Amino acid sequence: MKNSAARYSNEAILSTELLRQLAYNEKMAELGKISAGVVHELNAPLSVIISASQMIMRESGVPEAVQEMIARISSEAQRLSQLTKGLLNFSSHDETIGEVDLNLTVDFILNFLNFEAARRGVIVRKQFDHTLPVIRLDANMLKQILLNIVMNALQAMENGGGKLLVETVPAGCDHVCFIIADTGPGISPESIKRIFDRYYTTKKPGEGTGLGLFVTKNLVESMGGEITVKSRNGGGTTFTVTLPVSN
Ligand SMILES: Nc1ncnc2c1ncn2[C@@H]1O[C@H](COP(=O)(O)OP(=O)(O)OP(=O)(O)O)[C@@H](O)[C@H]1O
Numbered sequence: 001m002k003n004s005a006a007r008y009s010n011e012a013i014l015s016t017e018l019l020r021q022l023a024y025n026e027k028m029a030e031l032g033k034i035s036a037g038v039v040h041e042l043n044a045p046l047s048v049i050i051s052a053s054q055m056i057m058r059e060s061g062v063p064e065a066v067q068e069m070i071a072r073i074s075s076e077a078q079r080l081s082q083l084t085k086g087l088l089n090f091s092s093h094d095e096t097i098g099e100v101d102l103n104l105t106v107d108f109i110l111n112f113l114n115f116e117a118a119r120r121g122v123i124v125r126k127q128f129d130h131t132l133p134v135i136r137l138d139a140n141m142l143k144q145i146l147l148n149i150v151m152n153a154l155q156a157m158e159n160g161g162g163k164l165l166v167e168t169v170p171a172g173c174d175h176v177c178f179i180i181a182d183t184g185p186g187i188s189p190e191s192i193k194r195i196f197d198r199y200y201t202t203k204k205p206g207e208g209t210g211l212g213l214f215v216t217k218n219l220v221e222s223m224g225g226e227i228t229v230k231s232r233n234g235g236g237t238t239f240t241v242t243l244p245v246s247n
């Protein structure tokens, strides 16, 4: 009797866990679908803007000031077009290991979250090491890791006026590293022991599943890397991720 009660409660826990994991996967898949839809909607008008601005630039007798404005319109539209292409990759579910430029990927995620930072009044500073070697990994996994850490930092600075510093640095001859430092409220010593635990969240129900850092740590470790965190209550938080150049 005792045994069957214990089995029943274990099964209940397992199915709750499964449901939560499914809810998180659903959230990520939904995000992918939304971005694929947005990309689709954005691509057509962007190509019109790019080709129309190039046609105007080829016209003779266009005043220099207008030429300059059109050139800006064209280059901004091309930048957006690059961004949307990256989004399409992001929403794809293919697992592909290839050569990845860490600086470009960090830059892509920061551009992707530009609006989220701006709406919270967060100033973002990037400091890239341009001597970094390319790394061999799944770019989508790297994007997921960056997205989770940066989004947490932005959410921690919800009240505005925060700063975010994102740095890339070499780590020895066979590792690279990125550091994400925020000036948010920091994490208490009791919380910091639990932030990588499955379902640990301090956010209101519906705002956080507590799976972000759990998934992040698993992804980093599956790539043979390491993630560490330093924080002081009231003193900001710094996450450091070290990844092997090839694994
Ligand atoms: N940069 C940060 N500053 C302050 N607290 C943080 C920071 N990053 C993470 N945390 C704390 O760690 C907890 C766990 O983070 P995690 O990303 O795993 O889950 P979540 O953000 O709460 O929810 P989810 O990511 O699933 O939407 C957060 O609820 C928050 O308390």
Ligand SMILES: [Mg+2]
Binding pocket: 148, 151, 152, 208, 212, 213
């Ligand atoms: Mg999170």
